[in-house]
Amino acid sequence: MKVITYLINLxxxxxxxxTATQQLQDVGWSFERFSAYxxxxxxxxxxxxxxxxxxxQAIGRSLMNSELGCxxxxxxCAEKFLSTDADxxxxxxDDMKISPEFKDTINQVLEYLDHHQEQDWYLINIAAKKKKFAKDIIEVKGYHLWHAFYFPIRGLGLxxxxxxxxxxxxxxxxxxxPVDIFFQTWLSQNGKGLGVWPALVQPAAVDSDILGTVATQGISRKMLENRSKSYGFKKQKRMWGDRYSALKHLLKSK
Known part of the structure; x- marks a missing residue:
């Protein structure tokens, strides 16, 4: 089993x-810097x-150029990974704070999944803010690997x-x-998302460089996004559609 890590950094x-390098070195986790777009x-x-x-048409606003960069x-990262022989x-x-149990938990989770190929999965969220429409698979020293039928929105650690x-x-x-919303909708619809809870990765108390610093520009995120009047309706429609798909997968798994 070969595992590689890319750290997205502008x-x-x-x-x-x-800061990110020091955290990963402290837990003995090797990585490669990925130059962010x-x-x-x-x-x-x-x-x-x-x-x-x-x-x-889909979300009631345009994407920001910074969101497209993210x-x-x-x-x-996915393309580069596929050019390697890693599993x-x-x-x-890079705007993250990792748990002291980061290394041991990930190693044990991936060892389990590597030996249980019947678990058909695409992506694991290790930075989930909430745990909804979930079904536990295994426990690893207080951390739970679970089917994330309603895939968590936060893409800080995957x-x-x-x-x-x-x-x-x-x-x-x-x-x-936006990429985190794409992941949520895509994986809630196909039921192939997993999660680790509690989260192994938390956000650091800093603004995103990739997405830009909104607060220092003196304008709100809402204004910057230039949302149309249909934005709220389309957001709720998407979220309820994702939840409906998640519920179907959850009920089917029982």
Whole structure:
């Protein structure tokens, strides 16, 4: 079993890199820095696989260039992983705080999954904020590996199987949603998401470099996104659709 790790980090975000590096070194976890795609300042028309009309129809606003940069960073990690001979990929964003049990828990979870191939999964969320529509699989020293039928929205820490990464590269080439929302909808619909609870990765108390620092710009996230009047309705419609799919998978698993 071969596991590799990519840490997404923008060029020039040296303090973040140093902090994340120290955390991973403290728990004895090797990684490779992945140079994040910097979408800030780019026109939406510069993103080849972005469909603005489809996005507005789906979520009631355009994606921000920084969101597209975040999406392409995660997509690039999956592509690079598939060019290696590794079995599993851990993807971390640099604005993170990891648990002291990070290494031992991930190793034991992946050892279990590697020996139980009947668990057909694509992606594990190790940074979940909430646990909903879930079914526990195993417990590892106080941490639970679970079927995340309603896939958690936070993409701060993820683990890919090769099968999942291949599907993402194929299904996710066209960018319509922010990447974390894409993961939630996609995996809630197909039932192939897993999670670890409590979360092994938490957000650090800093703004995202990839998404841009909204607070210092003096405008709210809502204003920056330029939401249409249909935004709220479309958000609720998507979320309830995802929950309905999750509930069906949960009931089917019993």
């Amino acid at each position: 060029d020039g975000s040296n303090d973040r890199l140093a 910097d979408g800030r300042g780019k026109a939406l028309s510069e993103f080849e696989h972005y469909d603005d009309a489809k996005t507005n 999406y392409l960073s995660h997509y690039g 599993y990929l851990v993807v971390l964003e 683990i890919w199987s090769r099968k999942g990464a291949k599907e993402f590269v194929q299904k996710g080439r066209s960018m319509v949603f």
